[in-house]
Amino acid sequence: MFRVESAYRTKSFNDCLKCCDESLEKYPDNLKLLQWKAAALWFLKEWKDCSEWCSECLEKHPEDLPLIKIQEDADHELDRSIHPRVMNVDEAFERWFGNS
Numbered sequence: 499m500f501r502v503e504s505a506y507r508t509k510s511f512n513d514c515l516k517c518c519d520e521s522l523e524k525y526p527d528n529l530k531l532l533q534w535k536a537a538a539l540w541f542l543k544e545w546k547d548c549s550e551w552c553s554e555c556l557e558k559h560p561e562d563l564p565l566i567k568i569q570e571d572a573d574h575e576l577d578r579s580i581h582p583r584v585m586n587v588d589e590a591f592e593r594w595f596g597n598s
Contacts, residue, residue: 502534509587514538529559535595536568540575541587548572562593 502521505514518535525531532555552569559565572594587597 502531503582506534506537507587509541510519511541515542529554532559533562533564533568533595536565536572538591540568540572541590543575545572545575549576567594 502517504513505511505517514534515538518531518538522528522529522535532551536548536552536555539545539551547571549572552565552572554567555565556562
């Protein structure tokens with residue numbers, strides 16, 4: 499999981515997504531991995547995939563606040579008809595994960 503967080507923190511979101519997928523093969527129910535994948539999809543502007551991924555994850559973890567917030571943001575971007583809002587990595591991390 500260190501590779502996943504490291505890739506996210508260095509804004510290597512494609513690498514983060516790849517590491518998440520690899521790690522999820524071994525640990526399919528790891529909540530942190532599910533969250534990191536959702537965050538990576540959001541930053542890759544794959545909002546539809548992000549929203550769908552969050553929906554799938556929220557079936558197992560219906561009260562997970564980071565996944566709920568990420569899905570809200572992805573759905574918001576899907577609904578926008580103008581340029582998407584820019585949220586930097588630090589703002590997103592704080593919004594989605596707080597001080598964890």
